Amino acid sequence: MKKYLLLITLALLCYRSTAQKKEPFFSIPDTVSPGHIWILGGASLTLYGTSLAALNTAWYKGYPRSSFHFFNDMNEWLQMDKAGHIFTAYIISKYNRELWKWSGLSRKQQIWIGGFSGLGYQSVIEILDGFSSEWGFSWGDMGANAVGSALMVSQELIWNEQRIQLKFSAHPEKYDDPLLKEKAENLFGPSFWERTLKDYNGQTYWLSVNLHSFAPQSNWPKWLNISAGYGAKGMLGGDNNIWTDDHGITRNYTHIKRVRQFYLSPDIDFTKIKTRKKGVKVLFQLLNMVKVPAPALEFNSEGKVKVHALAF
Structure with a gap:
């Protein structure tokens, strides 16, 4: 990251x-x-x-x-x-x-x-x-x-x-267990921005597709996208959830499952919104890096299906 x-x-x-x-x-x-x-x-x-x-x-x-x-x-x-x-x-x-x-x-x-x-x-x-x-x-x-x-x-x-754009979203992941909190700070850092950029457990990457670009004769709004997202959770290390802490004690957290998450959610292509103001155009270009918070359907590797009122 x-x-x-x-x-x-x-x-x-x-x-x-x-x-x-x-x-x-x-x-x-x-x-x-x-x-x-x-x-x-x-x-x-x-x-x-x-x-x-x-x-x-x-x-x-x-x-x-x-x-x-x-x-x-x-x-x-x-x-x-x-x-x-x-x-x-x-x-x-x-x-x-x-x-x-x-x-x-x-x-x-x-x-x-x-x-x-x-x-x-x-x-x-x-x-x-x-x-x-x-x-x-x-x-x-x-x-x-x-x-x-x-x-x-x-x-x-x-x-x-760019009919298909890549976007990013993240939310702070909570670690209530003192040992998990210590591990997370060692891995991802203590600050909000470090966690945002380094903690994969709170991140989602999106493939955002503009519908109107692929169907120009349709009635789809030009700014409407559909996004497929990928995220994961339960990761306390690169390939497993076992580690040795600063005191030389082995910590086994394999009971926390490492889960893949797949999302489907509506999105907005800000560059398709018409404006004559150049500053606003630049702002829209920058906003297009980030997935708009919206309802989402989640499918995960545990075989579960979840509905999120707001996913980010």
Whole structure:
């Protein structure tokens, strides 16, 4: 979940370049603008370098380094971490594609730059993982990164729009048991934001499909989406719920079941809501990263079906 450190900075850069389009210099050019390309290229390199340096300090601090090594984590966290990789690569690719519209480059060039930006950034992070004794270079993560970038690129090339968008939602997970609370703080951190980004038990990743885009002759509202979500709960470790605490005592919490959750819920595509205000358009782009709270139907790996009045 460390990949989310880039998203806020990307959003701010997206807002700046869009909000200033009232001036001629910041309008989207009809032809290639070398000046804009240099600015975007320099800003991207600075942004990537700064965020990677911050990540290298914040995320890997306190963990010993090692020689480069591989690590197979495909069976961990019920693949929630892989969903996070797909989502993050998709979002980075999508916003980069939007930013590079300002370059005046051809549509296909913008699309490929966006796609490779998401994949490239994630690849560098994966290499950093390879030099950390706590983790390792994961081909599963790299595959997930490629899927996220490919989802953005393929839709732009085929439909010239994002008919299927990836979204995220999270809610704080409560740990009333003192031992579970201690374990959760060690794993996911004590603060609200750390829990939001690291605690897979409270996260859901959504595949949000715009109905009108696939059936333009229908009476479906253009902003209405249907979303399929994936989440999981009961995870107190990567692959099991047994651990040794700080006092050397083995804790066995295998009675807590690790459960996969699948959701079906209505959603909103904010970019389909018409507005002439550029600031509102940017806000709608940012809101589209997050799944709108709405009623949902849940199917889980225990064979149970649940109805949620509000899922997020």
